[in-house]
Amino acid sequence: MKHDVAEMPVDDDIAPDEAAPDKAPASLIPPLGETAVLLDIDGTLLDFAPTPREVWVPPELAQTLRLLHERTGGALALVSGRSLNDIDLIFAPDLFPAIGGHGAEMRLHPDSEAVAAHAPPLDKELKRRLAAIAKLSPGILLEDKGYSLALHYRLAPHAEKAIYEAVSLIRADLPNAPIEVLPGKSVCEIKQAGFTKASGVLELMTHEPFKGRRPFFIGDDVTDDSVFAIMPDYDGLSFSVGRRAADVAGQFGAPSDVRAFLAQLLDR
Ligand SMILES: O=P(O)(O)OC[C@H]1O[C@H](O[C@H]2O[C@H](CO)[C@@H](O)[C@H](O)[C@H]2O)[C@H](O)[C@@H](O)[C@@H]1O
Numbered sequence: 001m002k003h004d005v006a007e008m009p010v011d012d013d014i015a016p017d018e019a020a021p022d023k024a025p026a027s028l029i030p031p032l033g034e035t036a037v038l039l040d041i042d043g044t045l046l047d048f049a050p051t052p053r054e055v056w057v058p059p060e061l062a063q064t065l066r067l068l069h070e071r072t073g074g075a076l077a078l079v080s081g082r083s084l085n086d087i088d089l090i091f092a093p094d095l096f097p098a099i100g101g102h103g104a105e106m107r108l109h110p111d112s113e114a115v116a117a118h119a120p121p122l123d124k125e126l127k128r129r130l131a132a133i134a135k136l137s138p139g140i141l142l143e144d145k146g147y148s149l150a151l152h153y154r155l156a157p158h159a160e161k162a163i164y165e166a167v168s169l170i171r172a173d174l175p176n177a178p179i180e181v182l183p184g185k186s187v188c189e190i191k192q193a194g195f196t197k198a199s200g201v202l203e204l205m206t207h208e209p210f211k212g213r214r215p216f217f218i219g220d221d222v223t224d225d226s227v228f229a230i231m232p233d234y235d236g237l238s239f240s241v242g243r244r245a246a247d248v249a250g251q252f253g254a255p256s257d258v259r260a261f262l263a264q265l266l267d268r
Pocket residue numbers: 040041042043044047048049050051052053055079080081082083143150152153154184185186187221
């Protein structure tokens with residue numbers, strides 16, 4: 001069985017588009033007091049690692065994020081497919097405002113316990129059926145994010161087709177289930193429908209200190225396209241990483257370029 005086009009996985013080794021601006025000049029970004037900094041995590045701030053738990057936050061990046069958070073008056077948010085809990089563990093001891101789970105969760109202030117949840121958890125029985133797909137091959141890793149379940153195959157690339165086929169069969173069996181399949185980088189994720197990174201950002205931008213600012217967003221994956229699409233609504237800018245994308249103001253080759261760019265914003 002063939003994958004649906006919408007379910008096709010994404011290659012994380014695509015060369016940057018030669019035609020797109022290959023730099024994101026810091027001069028495009030408004031003064032830090034007027035902008036909101038919105039950042040995807042994996043493949044944008046952080047280099048890919050063999051497994052989700054093995055990512056590493058360079059100390060220089062942590063310091064850059066702290067300073068940007070301070071100098072934007074708190075208007076810096078991480079916008080990730082990861083759960084908020086996971087984001088906090090990765091960046092510990094730092095806490096940043098964040099949208100987690102592809103828009104399922106949001107926390108506005110780093111010192112706030114309040115997390116707005118925008119979806120019920122994925123059905124338990126469905127999760128069990130999806131989890132059984134991991135039995136297809138050693139190396140397939142399960143990541144349970146509550147609102148979604150991710151099947152990672154970076155360590156079992158040969159299993160990609162079989163994973164998507166097995167997921168398609170389960171979906172076909174549940175035509176009315178409010179779920180969708182998100183293809184990612186060596187990952188097939190099944191999530192509740194009804195929220196996206198963009199719906200999370202739309203809500204975030206209604207709150208202080210984000211409200212009224214000109215945001216910029218940097219992201220690497222197809223799940224980031226929904227946020228690219230809404231940046232013009234705020235007179236904002238988008239930048240992609242390692243891939244071509246519509247309507248971006250520039251693109252970075254790799255996360256190391258993004259880290260250097262963010263550090264540069266502090267020197268202006
Ligand atoms: O939206 P993001 O912040 O970019 O998160 C996307 C997914 O990132 C993580 O998986 C990816 O990164 C792992 C660590 O480098 C890598 O091993 C895996 O192959 C990638 O797919 C995370 O585990 C997912 O939950 C996020 O949705």
